[in-house]
Amino acid sequence: MQKLNWRRIVLKVGSALIAPDQDGCRSRYILTIAQFIVRCRARGIEVILVSSGSVAAGAHLFPSDKPRSVVMKKAMAAAGQTEMIAMWDRFFDFPSAQLLLTHGDLRDRERYQSIRETVFTLLEHGVLPIINENDAVTTDDLRVGDNDNLSAMVAAAADADALLIFSDVDGLYDKNPNLHDDAVLLPEIKSIDESIYAMAGCATSAVGTGGMKTKIEAAEKATSHGIATYIINGFKEETFTKLLAGENPGSVFLPYEKPMQDSIHWMTHTANEQGEVVVDGSFDESLEGESGCIRGDEIMEVHGEFAVGDTILVRSEDGTRLAKATANYSSCLLNFIADNEQSEFSEKMQDSIGPVISEKHIALLEKS
Ligand SMILES: Nc1ncnc2c1ncn2[C@@H]1O[C@H](COP(=O)(O)OP(=O)(O)O)[C@@H](O)[C@H]1O
Numbered sequence: 001m002q003k004l005n006w007r008r009i010v011l012k013v014g015s016a017l018i019a020p021d022q023d024g025c026r027s028r029y030i031l032t033i034a035q036f037i038v039r040c041r042a043r044g045i046e047v048i049l050v051s052s053g054s055v056a057a058g059a060h061l062f063p064s065d066k067p068r069s070v071v072m073k074k075a076m077a078a079a080g081q082t083e084m085i086a087m088w089d090r091f092f093d094f095p096s097a098q099l100l101l102t103h104g105d106l107r108d109r110e111r112y113q114s115i116r117e118t119v120f121t122l123l124e125h126g127v128l129p130i131i132n133e134n135d136a137v138t139t140d141d142l143r144v145g146d147n148d149n150l151s152a153m154v155a156a157a158a159d160a161d162a163l164l165i166f167s168d169v170d171g172l173y174d175k176n177p178n179l180h181d182d183a184v185l186l187p188e189i190k191s192i193d194e195s196i197y198a199m200a201g202c203a204t205s206a207v208g209t210g211g212m213k214t215k216i217e218a219a220e221k222a223t224s225h226g227i228a229t230y231i232i233n234g235f236k237e238e239t240f241t242k243l244l245a246g247e248n249p250g251s252v253f254l255p256y257e258k259p260m261q262d263s264i265h266w267m268t269h270t271a272n273e274q275g276e277v278v279v280d281g282s283f284d285e286s287l288e289g290e291s292g293c294i295r296g297d298e299i300m301e302v303h304g305e306f307a308v309g310d311t312i313l314v315r316s317e318d319g320t321r322l323a324k325a326t327a328n329y330s331s332c333l334l335n336f337i338a339d340n341e342q343s344e345f346s347e348k349m350q351d352s353i354g355p356v357i358s359e360k361h362i363a364l365l366e367k368s
């Protein structure tokens, strides 16, 4: 493992560490994590905390038959969040600040920039940002859904050097260690592919969300931004001693050597597409491993309604997802161009407007 030379880190703490008994917050495990945060800050490392646990912490206030309804979970989150923040705050003699985010906030470029500014301002003033999803207000369309992915989006937005995911397990095993005695821990993962995802099973605790799959997704998001990602056991004291000694106490996913540029990373991993365009074969051919622009005459179909600046998906005629891109023009105008491709007026218009999607606004996708 590399020497401990972090400038800024994001710590993600799972529900099982906050409210292990689903009976309010417990300091049993959090105390050690809080001490770790204090030690990191004393070494000049800026820390951002992404804390789960609001639903688990608030659960005891709403005894109900399972399965719990969505509305019940939102109420638990709203009530548990205050208890969770109060608990964290008690451990520190420096101020902390609460940020509750949704995917709707992060995928909007302006709000994303505004979140970044707030986080950087808090850090500059020595305030510890404590982030969670705003579960009480999210709808299906607006939610990230799990704090592993949220923490990776936060780590990318904050330009962190490392993302530490504290969970109830030592790291990524080749199969779920809670179900298989012969599971083997993977200390270092150089690249993430289908074989890595195939190892991931669901959460087995009563309070976890997403299990290993969402942690691998988070690692994929973070490492592509150049951020080393650790999955480590927050129950064990030795985890923290090892981390501070520059050792790897669990599994580390190595960062890409050539990280994606921030705007391309945001488009690929955070933004949702608002619509899509189907392009003819010439776009794909023009790429040859590099991103090209898209001209109006390459667009065959336009789906959905989007405005200038919205993120859209680019598909080939056979349905392959080729790229995500920022639209230079609205769906209305692109529809007109696609529908009237052969007309003289449309041709003149295309000549005058130039590329409908320009090269620096295209993020190529793994073909699927
Ligand atoms: N291949 C695997 N390696 C390690 N843990 C796994 C694996 N597959 C599934 N799991 C499960 O993932 C759980 C951790 O995820 P989760 O419960 O969502 O934790 P958290 O609340 O910390 O986010 C482990 O307790 C384990 O049951």
Ligand SMILES: N[C@@H](CCC(=O)OP(=O)(O)O)C(=O)O
Binding pocket: 013, 014, 015, 016, 051, 052, 053, 054, 055, 056, 077, 132, 133, 135, 145, 146, 147, 148, 207, 208, 209, 210, 211
């Ligand atoms: N936002 C939710 C946490 C969702 C979640 O991802 O939980 P976990 O798998 O324990 O990190 C909460 O505060 O309860």
